[in-house]
Amino acid sequence: MNITIVGPGAIGCLWAYHLAHHGHQVSLWGRENLSKASIQLDQNSPVSLAYNQVSELQNADLIIVTVKAWQVEEALRPLVSHIHSDSMVMLMHNGMGTASWLQQTLPNNPLLLATTTHGALRVANHAFNHTGVGVTHLGGINTSGKQCSFLAEVLQHSLPDVMWCEAIExxxxxxxxxxxxxxxxxxxxxxxxxxxxxxxxxxxxxxxxxxxxxxxxxxxxxxxxxxxxxxxxxxxxxxxxxxxxxxxxxxxxxxxxxxxxxxxxxxxxxxxxxxxxxxxxxxxxxxxxxxxxxxxx
Ligand SMILES: NC(=O)c1ccc[n+]([C@@H]2O[C@H](COP(=O)([O-])OP(=O)(O)OC[C@H]3O[C@@H](n4cnc5c(N)ncnc54)[C@H](OP(=O)(O)O)[C@@H]3O)[C@@H](O)[C@H]2O)c1
Structure with a gap:
């Protein structure tokens, strides 16, 4: 799949690394002025990923948003015009209260929410450690999002355990x-x-x-x-x-x-x-x- 991670911090790069490692075409969208970024997870070899490439964002099958809850609006608002209505958009953060804004802003996209208990830590610029193995739950919040249960299987291959929830709430x-x-x-x-x-x-x-x-x-x-x-x-x-x-x-x-x-x-x-x-x-x-x-x- 073509996957863009918006918010390439600890959790974003944990997913980016594992998804890229399992054959997905992964790109990052962050706040740095770069066209490529090389990220490292633990002692593994670094992977080089496209960074802030509009074409990658436009072609994304899946956009995973891993900014903090209070950064969601600020991060997504400038990207809305580049997001194709077929792209699945998934927020993965702690806390609640961003879903209604997402539904109003991207009403035609398949929308999902996720929560994870994996632990990740930034140890240097673009270098992260996976500090605790956990479980990720995801589920849809609109009709088309609720039809994306196959995503749990896709993500499970890259970074288990992943559970699909009919009622993500x-x-x-x-x-x-x-x-x-x-x-x-x-x-x-x-x-x-x-x-x-x-x-x-x-x-x-x-x-x-x-x-x-x-x-x-x-x-x-x-x-x-x-x-x-x-x-x-x-x-x-x-x-x-x-x-x-x-x-x-x-x-x-x-x-x-x-x-x-x-x-x-x-x-x-x-x-x-x-x-x-x-x-x-x-x-x-x-x-x-x-x-x-x-x-x-
Ligand atoms: N880390 C964990 O172990 C863990 C575990 C479970 C859940 N969570 C949750 O996961 C979420 C992310 O946590 P995290 O630890 O990964 O945080 P983080 O390391 O701060 O990652 C957030 C990333 O989003 C970027 N960002 C902020 N505003 C942006 C914008 N406008 N556009 C693009 N990128 C933007 C930040 O960039 P800058 O580097 O420029 O700030 C940073 O790279 C939080 O809700 C957290 O509670 C974290």
Whole structure:
């Protein structure tokens, strides 16, 4: 397939490398002024890929957008006129809240959302490490997108495991719940994920999860509270030494994805007239920190 990756960062280049390695014609679209880029994953030989080539974008069968949630509009808006209506467009980021903009902007394209638990890290310019093997869930969000289940098989050949979801919202909510629970707390206290199991933080974690569960129920997601808490506890335990992306963003004084994680949760809570004091307080804390970074600039 002809595949363009928009947002060639850690996750984008992880996919770009594996897709190219498995015979796909992969190109990158990013913010650098280049016509080709050589990317390296772990100790493998670098692969050279076309970069910001309009013809590649126009001919793409699949466009995978791997920018951060708050970068989606800014990244895609200038590209819309070059995207053929047959191209499948798939967003792959943490958080929720970009789907309706995508549907309004590219109403005639097959549209998909994906979420991944692979870990990837930029170690140098154009060099990345695959830091954790995970699972990718994907599914369509419009009628033509829902007919693209074959994509799961295509992606599975390149970077397993990949699962097709008839209802991608459930997978996205499951991931959102884990991100709401772990990211703001680890960012606020600047601790690795495993510390949330400590007595000092655990009751706060449980309060956040209870509120997330209320919204998930109101949204029609089927998961019971004990099951959700167990999922969160498992991630805390299995990623005990990891620093969450929000912890790293806040520690490096960068904008985080809070608006598309806890912010999205709060917006759905408002739609159901639910109040979430614990999540609201965490959202305010992270926003306050981000505002101080803005003032530093
Ligand atoms: N990394 C992980 O382990 C991991 C795991 C699971 C999920 N995720 C999620 O995956 C998403 C991507 O994360 P990441 O770690 O890959 O982030 P990242 O390394 O910052 O990658 C984002 C890339 O998008 C590029 N970009 C930003 N604005 C752009 C624009 N207007 N046009 C084109 N490219 C643009 C950035 O360019 P610059 O280099 O110029 O900033 C960067 O290369 C996030 O939602 C994250 O939460 C990440």
């Amino acid at each position: 459930q997978a996205l909510w499951n991931k959102l719940a884990i991100n709401c629970a772990i990211n703001p707390l680890t960012a606020k206290y600047s601790v690795p994920n495993g510390r949330l199991a400590d007595e000092e933080y655990y009751s706060q974690l449980c309060n956040v999860v209870k509120e997330v569960h209320l919204v998930m129920q109101a949204e029609g997601m089927c998961i019971d509270l004990a099951e959700l808490q167990t999922k969160v506890d498992d991630v805390v335990r299995l990623t005990a030494n990891n620093l969450s992306s929000m912890q790293q963003d806040i520690a490096h004084h960068r904008r985080s994805e809070i608006d598309f994680i806890t912010g999205y949760l709060l917006s759905r809570a408002r739609a159901h007239q639910l109040e979430l004091p614990y999540n609201q307080a965490l959202y305010n804390d992270i926003q306050r920190l981000e505002q101080t970074f803005e003032q530093e600039k």
